[in-house]
Amino acid sequence: MGKSVSVSSDDLVGRQAEVALAVAELRRLRAGRSSVLVIEGEAGIGKTRLVQSIAEEARAQNMTAFVGQAHPFERTRPFGAMVAALDLNRRSGDPRRAAIDALLRGGDAMPGSVAGDSQYRVIEEIVDLVESSCSRSPVVLVVEDIHWADTATLSAIWSVARQLTLEQLLVVVTARPSPRSAEVARLLEDLAAGGARAVDLLPLTPDEVALLARRLLGADPGPELSAVLAKGGGNPLWVLAILRSLADESLLRGTGDDVETTTSELPASLSDLVVRRLQHLPTATLDLLQITAVLGDAVSLRDVAAVAHRPGVDVVAQLGPAFDAQLLDTSDERVVFRHQLVHDAIYQRIASSARRVLHREAAVALMAAGAHRLEVADHLVRGAERGDEEAVAWLREAAGAASAQAPPVSAELMRRAEALLPLGHRDADLVASEVVQALLRAGQVAEASGRAEAILARRHAPEADIPLRLALLGALALQNRTDELIALVQTSLDSIELGPSGQVMMLAQQSWALTYSGDPRGGESAAARALAISEEAEDVAMTVWALTALLVAVGRRGRFGEALVHARRAAVLAAESQDTRSLPLQPTFFLGLALIDCDRVAEARAAFREALDDQFGSAWWLSETLMADAQASFVIGDWGDALPGLVAGGRAAQEKGNPLLVNQSLAYRIFIATGTGDLLTAKELAAPLIPVLEGDQLPYNAGVLACAVAGLRAAEGDLQGAYDVLLHCWQFDIARECRFYHRCLAPDLVRLALALGHEEVAADVAGVVRRGAALAPDVPTVRSLALRCQGLVDGDTEALVDAVGLARQAPHLVEHTGACEDAAQLLAENGRRDESAALLQEALHRYEKAGADAWAGRARAQLRTLGVHPGPRGNRHRPTSGWESLTSTEKAVSRLVAEGLTNGAVARQLYISPHTVNTHLRHVFSKLGVPNRAALAALVPHSIE
Known part of the structure; x- marks a missing residue:
């Protein structure tokens, strides 16, 4: 007799250990601790059933469970799985979710936004949405089948997991061992490095x-x-x-x-078993199943009806037998196959030629029904054949739509559009140039430059020439191929007819390349030429480009006041310009840098905040702007706030693949670690910088790296090693007429040269610095530097005292305290002990305020040699726990968190990054002895009272 089978009772079997681990993770979540769970296993092994049980248990415990799944035919849909998990729908009753959907559809693109900017904004909004949900109840976020996920979804998962480590959040992802892209492998590696727990589902016994x-x-x-x-x-x-x-x-x-x-x-395979079961279905049902399989493994009945050209009621009736046979199910108003393997079996049963036709017909029907181009792009990719010019046009438009939200998706669509063009098509070179630009936006720089070079080396369409050259310039700059960039600009200017804007763009790129490769004189010349062209053409946007290049070049040559004039003019013109798309990104950021170079730190920080509020280029320069502001905190001695910003800025730079900025973050952290006496940490941080400083070719920011490493070596007693690294960098900069880092290189180099008997070197350095002071007569620290160096060489006490007076006019910690200590030593040697002690006390006060305990200890030791016994150390009066132990920024963060603001909202109010907020909160939790945000919120009002 026949035996019936009820498949609805397929409870978990043989997964006791995995379920126990999941229960433990939910217990951790209930206790307020975040975690990540990665569930891996082959198709059909039970990943979905396990995560379903986790979500069900979470909801039973009054937790919030967000569940989304990536699908194989939606890889051209940015954030597809996150949209499903978080219900990011324009019809949502939640204005925040509707606003994110508008961003995804390009309805709120910022003027002048650059590739990847919308993706950054969407990710930040997703993080903010999940965080706000965590404030109401513990949250479980499940993303299934990330092996099918688009790159934007993978980035969002990583950002949520990394930024919300202090929230009541459990992130669960599932993946097959294959297929697995490099992006998926990298995400899983990053999650594992962050402490994710892994579950490998094995076959049942x-x-x-x-x-x-x-x-x-x-x-x-x-x-x-x-x-x-x-x-x-x-x-x-x-x-x-x-x-x-x-x-x-x-x-x-x-x-x-x-x-x-x-x-x-x-049958020997699951696919064959599925096909065997299809034999019992009506023909009409089989036809609709094929259409459904072509549309995907989870589709709307409306789309099935549109492609089948049948009324929806007929579609429901004709698919009934497939539901009865438990091949199909429903989920969130979509028809879903019981498993992707069931979908795959039906899809693969369709002849490949028929699949292509069905995909093409599906694309046409969906477009006619008003679907977004990105929602049908996958069907065009699978269904169109070479020569399909209509598909090429659609794919190019879809690539443009994806450019801001998901640059890698845009690049892949452009590749496909190019492949579909008929051989010898009139638009082939233009499409090829669009591919190059898309690759560049997606970060596939080497391929972009290789393609551009190959096209430019052969005969090509004139209309593609300039876009290709400009894209190649960008690629060469990103690869630090400065010699080739400079040559390309020169060849372009000599051999092709460029309009004023093209000339200015090329000259600006050449100027930066020359300046940062060690020829600031050449950089200045190129920028000046660009400025003349833009002004003659009365092109405001291009004038801003030229001024930005010019201010960088003259600044590197030590003419800081002149650079500030150019920076102010560029910022004013940019604010007045209507052509924001053509502007260089963040001219206000460059104004902030020029202000810092002129000792105007407060104005610089205001400029950085304005840059963060600007309406263009926000994501592109975000890490640079936040890093610069953290460095400003370091400069004025606010190390408690500087360190979290430097750490966060370094991480952001690492993610962007910016090694120069990563090393700069390390350098300033080495300064802080050395100043506080944590030489072990300083040595660990310095390890990656040593090889950078030992080569014949140094990076443009080598000055600050050398100063940090030299300071560490001097603190360890290796004066010769400190001297060697400073001298190498000094000689490198002198050969290239670069004066930018003289303020940090020169004083220690002069002092060490004198201590080691290299008087001629000390005199040469002092002479160079003295001549440099004439180039920036209005910058107090530059003038102070010249007096310090010459005073040390000449043994001139009054010059050193005057140097202190000038240093007091600027808020700089290191320059001020260094001048005090230099003058104090010479005063003491000349018997002026009281004056010496007063200056040491002045330095000591600033060291203690900054928390530079090691440097403060040095000042105290010098005071004791003068017979002066300083009072109790300043930081002994500073509590190490409780509300009063918090820095001003930590208190501000705590107050805003207590008001219910998310990390993103706190970051926007305080002009810091969400990563920095997270770092501050870690310190706050530790100092106050609280486990989470709720406990902090309960404590803050009492502390304020």
Whole structure:
């Protein structure tokens, strides 16, 4: 007799250890601790069932569970799985979710936004949404099948996991061992490095397969049935399919207490089993199943009806047998296959030629129904053939739509559009140039430059020439191929007819390349030429480009006041310009840098805040702007706020692949670690910088790296090593007429040269610095530097005292205290002990305020040699725990968090990054002894009172 099988009872079998781990993670979540769980395993092994149980248990405990799944035919849809998990829908009753959907659809693109800017904004909004949900209840965020996910979704998962480590959040992702892209592998590696727990679902044992069968059949499987079930290899989905197939075909019979099969002949694969079951379905149902499979593994009935050209009610009726056969199910108003393997079996059964036709027809029908181009791009990619010019046009438009939200998706669409063009098509070179630009925006720089070079080396369409050259310039700059960049600009200017804007763009790029490769004189010349062209053309946007290049060049040559004039003019013109798309990114950021170079730190920080509020280029320069502001905190001695910003800025630079900025972050952290006396940490931070400083070719920011490493070596007693690294960098800069880092290189180099008997070197350095002071007569620290160096060489006490007076006019910690200590030493040697002690006390006060305990200890030791016994150390009066132990920024962060603001909202109010907020909160939790934000919120009002 036939035996019925109820597949709705397929409870978890053989997963006790995995369930226990999931329960432990939920317990951690309830206790207020975040974590990440990665569940891996082959298709059908039970990943979905396990995460379903986690979500169900979370909801049973009054937690919030967001569940989304990536799909194989939606890889051209940015943030697809996150949209599903978080219900990012323009029809949502939540204005925040509707606003994110508008961003995804390009409805709120910022003027002048650059590639990836919208993606950054969407990710930040997603992080903010998840964080605000965590403030109301613990949250479980599940993203299934990330092996199918688009790159934007992967970035969002990583950002949520990394930024919300202090929230009540459990992130769960599932993945197959293959297929696995490099991006997916990198995400899983990053999650593992961040402490994610991994679960590898293994096949069920024979006893577990027997238990699963018993639950479904109500009786034990007999020996023959057990042998047939063993063909499933312990894969639960395959075991269920075998049992279902046997039951549907009445091939099961009861034998006493057991259930046996009347056949041992079954298909050798799950796909064949599915196809075998299709034989019992009506033709109309099979036709609709094929259309449904072509549309994807989870589709709307409306789309099926549109492509089938049938009324929706007929579609529902004709798909009924497929639902009865448990091939289909419904989820969130979509028709879904019971498993992707079921979908794959039906999809692969369609002849490849028929699949292409169906995909092409699906694209046409969906476009006619008003679907977004990105939602049908995958069908065009799979269905169009070479020569399909209509598909090429659609794909180019879809690539443009994806450019801001997901540059890698845009690049892939452009590749496909190019491949579909007929051979010898008139637009081939223009499309090729669009591919190059898309690759560049997606960060695939080497391929972009290689393609551009190949096209430019052969005959090509004139209209593609300039876009290709400009894209190649950008690629060469990103690869630091400065010699080739400079040559390309010169060749372009000499051989092709460029309009004023093209000339200015090329000259500006050449100027930066020359300046940063060690030829600031040449950089200034190129920038000046660009400025003359832009002014003659009365092109405001191009004038800003030229001024920005010029201010960098003259600043590197030590003419800081002149650079500030150019920076102010550029910022004013940019603010007045309507052509924001053509402007260089963040001219206000460059104004902030010029202000810092002129000792105007407060004005610089205001400029950085304005840059963060600007309406263009926000994501592009974000890490640079936040890093510069953190460095400003370091400069004025506000190290408590500087360090979290430097750490966060370094991480952001690492993610962007900016090694220069990463090393700069390390350098300033080395200064702080050395100043506080943590030489072990300083040495660890310095390790990556040593090889950088030992080469013949140094990076443009080598000055600050050398000063940091030299300071560490001097603190360790290695004066010769400190001297060597400073001298190497000094000589490198002098050969290139670069004066930018003289303020940090020169004083220590002069002092060490004198201590080691290199008086000629000290005199030469002092002379160079003295001549440099004439180039920036209005900058106090530059003038102070000249007096310090010459005073040390000449033993001129008054010059050193005057240097202190000038240093007091600027808020700089290191320049001020260094001048005080230099003058104090010479005053003491000349018997002016009281004056010496006063200056040491002045330095000591600033060291203690900054928390530079090691440097403060040095000043105290010098005071004791003068017979002066300083009072109790300043930081002894500073509590190490409780509200008063917090820095001003930590208090501000705590107050805003207590008001219910998310990290993103706090960051926007305080002009710091969400990563920095997270770092501050870690310190706050530690100092106040609280475990989470809720406990902090309860404590803050009491502390304020």
